[in-house]
Amino acid sequence: MPEPRSISAYWKRNLTYVAVLLAIWFAVSFGAGILFVEQLNRIRLGGFQLGFWFAQQGSIYVFVMLIFVYVRLMNRLDRAHDVDEEEDGR
Template identity: 80%
Template sequence: MSSNNSPSKAYWKSNLRYLAVLLLIWFAVSYGAGILFREELNSIRLGGFKLGFWFAQQGSIYVFVVLIFVYVRLMNRLDKKYGFDEE
């Protein structure tokens, strides 16, 4: 491969790193807080509901939506850095 592909490779490497970190966060919240640490979190109440139950039912969805917005922001920065932005 030529050196022209170097920026593209760096772009995709950064993109995959972002994806891996964000998916790891989502997995930790959905599986960890909703299943593994449910008993410990149930000692805390949020809006009348046990926190472990809340994470299992709604919290992981909220975190996923927030992670989507974080990903969009990170990708916009990455696009600008490598000159792939549409402006």
């Protein structure tokens, strides 16, 4: 087990990642898809109004990307702080 200081740094960094990613999560769904949908609808993306596109398509694509970004960031952080799980190959 690594010493407590490293663990608390690990946890703080984790919270930072979560906060930033959830801010993006909020911005694309509640922001672009709901609160600012009318303003964005003035911009067009082919046949889509942009706000409508975020509400019915774009937000979902971003959600998927957010999770995989988090997975990558955390795998790296786990290794850096030596708290990752051993590969036991079973």
